[in-house]
Amino acid sequence: MIEKFYNYKLSEKKIINNFLKKLNFKKTGTFNFENDAAYLNISKNNKIVVTTDTIIENIDFFPKDPPESIAQKIICVNLSDISAMGAVPKAYTLNLSINSKINDVWLKKFTDRLSKLQKKYNIYLLGGDISYSKEISLTMTCFGEAKLKNIISQKNCYLGDDVWVTGNLGNSYLGYLAFKNTKINIEKKYIKSFKNKYLFPEPCMFGSKAYRYINSAIDISDGFYGDLSKILNGKFGASIDTKLLPLRSEVKKILDENSSIIKLNDILSWGDDYELIFTAFKKNRKKLINFSKKHKFKISLVGFILKKPGIFNDSMKRIKNISSFDHFF
Amino acid sequence: MIEKFYNYKLSEKKIINNFLKKLNFKKTGTFNFENDAAYLNISKNNKIVVTTDTIIENIDFFPKDPPESIAQKIICVNLSDISAMGAVPKAYTLNLSINSKINDVWLKKFTDRLSKLQKKYNIYLLGGDISYSKEISLTMTCFGEAKLKNIISQKNCYLGDDVWVTGNLGNSYLGYLAFKNTKINIEKKYIKSFKNKYLFPEPCMFGSKAYRYINSAIDISDGFYGDLSKILNGKFGASIDTKLLPLRSEVKKILDENSSIIKLNDILSWGDDYELIFTAFKKNRKKLINFSKKHKFKISLVGFILKKPGIFNDSMKRIKNISSFDHFF
Numbered sequence: 036m037i038e039k040f041y042n043y044k045l046s047e048k049k050i051i052n053n054f055l056k057k058l059n060f061k062k063t064g065t066f067n068f069e070n071d072a073a074y075l076n077i078s079k080n081n082k083i084v085v086t087t088d089t090i091i092e093n094i095d096f097f098p099k100d101p102p103e104s105i106a107q108k109i110i111c112v113n114l115s116d117i118s119a120m121g122a123v124p125k126a127y128t129l130n131l132s133i134n135s136k137i138n139d140v141w142l143k144k145f146t147d148r149l150s151k152l153q154k155k156y157n158i159y160l161l162g163g164d165i166s167y168s169k170e171i172s173l174t175m176t177c178f179g180e181a182k183l184k185n186i187i188s189q190k191n192c193y194l195g196d197d198v199w200v201t202g203n204l205g206n207s208y209l210g211y212l213a214f215k216n217t218k219i220n221i222e223k224k225y226i227k228s229f230k231n232k233y234l235f236p237e238p239c240m241f242g243s244k245a246y247r248y249i250n251s252a253i254d255i256s257d258g259f260y261g262d263l264s265k266i267l268n269g270k271f272g273a274s275i276d277t278k279l280l281p282l283r284s285e286v287k288k289i290l291d292e293n294s295s296i297i298k299l300n301d302i303l304s305w306g307d308d309y310e311l312i313f314t315a316f317k318k319n320r321k322k323l324i325n326f327s328k329k330h331k332f333k334i335s336l337v338g339f340i341l342k343k344p345g346i347f348n349d350s351m352k353r354i355k356n357i358s359s360f361d362h363f364f
Numbered sequence: 365m366i367e368k369f370y371n372y373k374l375s376e377k378k379i380i381n382n383f384l385k386k387l388n389f390k391k392t393g394t395f396n397f398e399n400d401a402a403y404l405n406i407s408k409n410n411k412i413v414v415t416t417d418t419i420i421e422n423i424d425f426f427p428k429d430p431p432e433s434i435a436q437k438i439i440c441v442n443l444s445d446i447s448a449m450g451a452v453p454k455a456y457t458l459n460l461s462i463n464s465k466i467n468d469v470w471l472k473k474f475t476d477r478l479s480k481l482q483k484k485y486n487i488y489l490l491g492g493d494i495s496y497s498k499e500i501s502l503t504m505t506c507f508g509e510a511k512l513k514n515i516i517s518q519k520n521c522y523l524g525d526d527v528w529v530t531g532n533l534g535n536s537y538l539g540y541l542a543f544k545n546t547k548i549n550i551e552k553k554y555i556k557s558f559k560n561k562y563l564f565p566e567p568c569m570f571g572s573k574a575y576r577y578i579n580s581a582i583d584i585s586d587g588f589y590g591d592l593s594k595i596l597n598g599k600f601g602a603s604i605d606t607k608l609l610p611l612r613s614e615v616k617k618i619l620d621e622n623s624s625i626i627k628l629n630d631i632l633s634w635g636d637d638y639e640l641i642f643t644a645f646k647k648n649r650k651k652l653i654n655f656s657k658k659h660k661f662k663i664s665l666v667g668f669i670l671k672k673p674g675i676f677n678d679s680m681k682r683i684k685n686i687s688s689f690d691h692f693f
Contacts, residue, residue, distance in 0.1 A: 045468070047494050050460075053468070054475040058482060058489035062455070065490055073491040075412065075455060075507055083404065083412055087505065089459045089495045126391070126404060130418045130459075130503050131379075139374070139382070146383040153387060160387035161394055162402040165376050166418045169499050174459050176416065176505045178404055 070189050071116045071253065080183050084122035087176040088112045098136055098171060102145035104234040105173070110152045113177035115238035115254035115309040121187035121246030122179030124156055129163040130174040137171065156240070185246045187313075190268045192251040196314035198273055198338040199323070201239045204259060204310065205286045205302035206232035212297070219293050225285050236309045241332045248323050252313035258304040260346060260354070263312050267344065275338035276349040314340055399518050400445045400582065409512050413451035416505040417441045427465055427500060431474035433563040434502070439481045442506035444567035444583035444638040450516035450575030451508030453485055458492040459503040466500065485569070514575040516642075519597045521580040525643035527602055527667040528652070530568045533588060533639065534615045534631035535561035541626070548622050554614050565638045570661045577652050581642035587633040589675055589683065592641050596673065604667035605678040643669055 051068055059065040064076040072086035088109065092098045096105050109129075117124045129149075153159055161178075210233025212219050213226050221229065242252050253262045259280070263273055277299060282290075290299060315323060320336070327334045341347075346354045380397055388394040393405040401415035417438065421427045425434050438458075446453045458478075482488055490507075539562025541548050542555050550558065571581050582591045588609070592602055606628060611619070619628060644652060649665070656663045670676075675683045 045462075045466070045471070050471060050494055054471040055458075055489065055492075058475060058478055059491075060482065060488040062488045062490075065488070068491055070491075075490065077412065077454070077509060078407060078410065081407065083406065083507075085457060085490055085507075087457045087459055087491070087493050087503075089461060089493045089503065091461060091495050091497045094495065094497070125406070128414060128416045128505060129384075130416055132418055132420060132501060133374075137374070142374070142379060142383040146387060149387055153389065159389040159391045159394070160384065161391075161404065161414055162388075162397055162399075162416070163384075164416050164418045164503070165379055166420050166423065166501075168420045168423070168501065170497055172461060172495075172497065172501060174416075174418065174493070174503045176457060178412075178414075180406060 066188065070120070072120045074120075074181070074186060082181055082183055082186060084117055084120045084179040084181050084186065085176065086113055086116035086120075087174065089172060089174040092171040101234065102141045103148040106145050106148035107152065107235045107237075109173050109175045110149065110156070111236040111238045111309050112256065113175045114156055114240065115256070115311070117177055117179040118238055118240045118242035119187065119189070119252045119254045119311055120179065120181065121185050121242050121249065121252070122181035123243045124158045124177060124179045126159050126161040127175050127177040128161050130166070131163065132166045132168040132170070132172040134168060134171060179243070181246070187242060187246055187249050187252045189251055189253045189265055192266050192271060192314040192340050193316065194271065194340055194342055195317060196250055196340040197317055197320060197336055198263070198275065198340065199313050199315060200259070200281055200310060200335050200337050201241050202308065202310040202333050203281045203283050203286070204255070204308055205282055205305075207236060207307040208302050208305040209286060209289065210234065211305075211307070217296065219289070219296050221289055222285070233307065236307060239310050239332070241327070241330075241334065242311055242313065244330055245323065245326050248319040248326065249313045249315050252311050255308050255310050255312060256306040258306050259312065260303050262306075263346060266312060266314060267340075267346070269344055272341045272343040272345045272347060273338050274341055274347050274349060274351065275354065279335060279337045281333065281335040395517065399449070401449045403449075403510070403515060411510050411512055411515060413446055413449045413508040413510050413515065414505065415442055415445035415449075416503060418501060418503040421500040430563065431470045432477040435474050435477035436481065436564045436566075438502050438504045439478065439485070440565040440567045440638050441585065442504045443485055443569065444585070444640070446506055446508040447567055447569045447571035448516065448518070448581045448583045448640055449508065449510065450514045450571050450578065450581070451510035452572045453487045453506060453508045455488050455490045456504050456506040457490050459495070460492065461495045461497040461499070461501040463497060463500060508572070510575070516571060516575055516578050516581045518580055518582045518594055521595050521600060521643040521669050522645065523600065523669055523671055524646060525579055525669040526646055526649060526665055527592070527604065527669065528642050528644060529588070529610055529639060529664050529666050530570050531637065531639040531662050532610045532612050532615070533584070533637055534611055534634075536565060536636040537631050537634040538615060538618065539563065540634075540636070546625065548618070548625050550618055551614070562636065565636060568639050568661070570656070570659075570663065571640055571642065573659055574652065574655050577648040577655065578642045578644050581640050584637050584639050584641060585635040587635050588641065589632050590635075592675060595641060595643060596669075596675070598673055601670045601672040601674045601676060602667050603670055603676050603678060603680065604683065608664060608666045610662065610664040
């Protein structure tokens, strides 16, 4: 997320609630548009999970960004939604709206990176559409497979569930700050790795593998707090031990050394890490740890689900008031 | 099709052949991108047919077009591809890239028309994405169901097959000319119906029903000759009796009265009627006629497939040289 037009007079929420919701015909699998993905309700037990995202120049990327970065972003935003649903990605369609800024060299780099990522995530391109437009815009629609019983919903957490996070948080945000040339002091040797995390995000595919141990999950695209609150859905609260939040030691050091400019809360309000937040029964704790070790995923237990709505620290002080609104749109 | 940037230095053909084809990993169901749709190769016998189209302001529609027309166009272009594949449409996703020209009134009209069309074609909205952009752009990705044995390919015609066309040709083109205020003389009482055909195209869903009698099919989006040549695929020819091409009597009259301005060939080179061309074994002729009567579709037998590549009239005079290139892009 580089920038979003949240102040636009017709908010997403209004468009979805006032105009689009009537179009789901209350069908199973659409989750009334309250998930980041949906499933095609076709065969009884085996479902096709579908997600789609459009990225547009100057909003989600800059035209001068490396084509490899744009390829990686469009794949990442879609695959992390598929993973959060507990599905295994299979194929995708791609709609390219391009203009004369796009040349052979751009296309070669872009599609070579797509090819590399396809091999990594075992997906293929099914087809798509090419249009010529003023603005560059890319739409990817991604298809995953899941058995109905394995599909994870965002809104299926239970009282007492453990709250987990995958990977590390904040790398993409520091990369963004490094590009912005803020006054923040980052040691030169780390700058490149943060910038790379921002330019080349990687989806966390833990949900595609560990679905059987997970009750609810979401990929972090709007920040840890914002996405956690979507899981809580106004019905539950969470106690989060912020000391347990997974930050690389370099990130902790930067936070310490730049405390007047950057706070932990800034990191936790930023998306683009594409890690997953998920909740699971306490009884699955050991299984999850073993499973994550075996499959080489970093996961961190950071809190638990409680009855009182809101997000609290481990002393039960309210961290933040957050409204919850999420949708497959 | 209002306008296409065919002269853009990177042609669709080049982009697809040089950069995109490598991404289908030669998977079954992609048809090497040589169809207007593809299928997800998931369960052994039951396939999900997928097609997707992006429409952009000033290219595929004008921002001042009625919102109902834009809704109808995006549904039509997708459903007619699903029908041409012999699949039954089921659901779709919608990516809206909108700007401040789009207000509540627009959205109400647009989504009310979508709702009406959803009921008509028995489909529902699965989810999608909303973005804010300079140009209005809509992407619809549509999902249909088909048994593998019923899927119709564009490129599966046989020597001696009958060539059929559904509905009537030319109505959309005359609507377009009526909007353009050309010198063409159209009786006032017909103008509205032609304009409506242009603004509110309807997909022909004959392929979704009659798949068992059909060998190859395509929806007419690039004109009768252009789309027929995609079926022929450089391997076969077709003899077409142009007198048998289905034209409303008013259209015939207009052609007669304006012969210096408009020719049959102009009509046959124009898309946007969204009728189907299909080929079928001669032995299915009677079955097709009965089936079409029962299900209230107009179909016309207009020619047959022959060995010599090209499109010929019934005196075997070559009608046109047409290169064949089609793709799910």
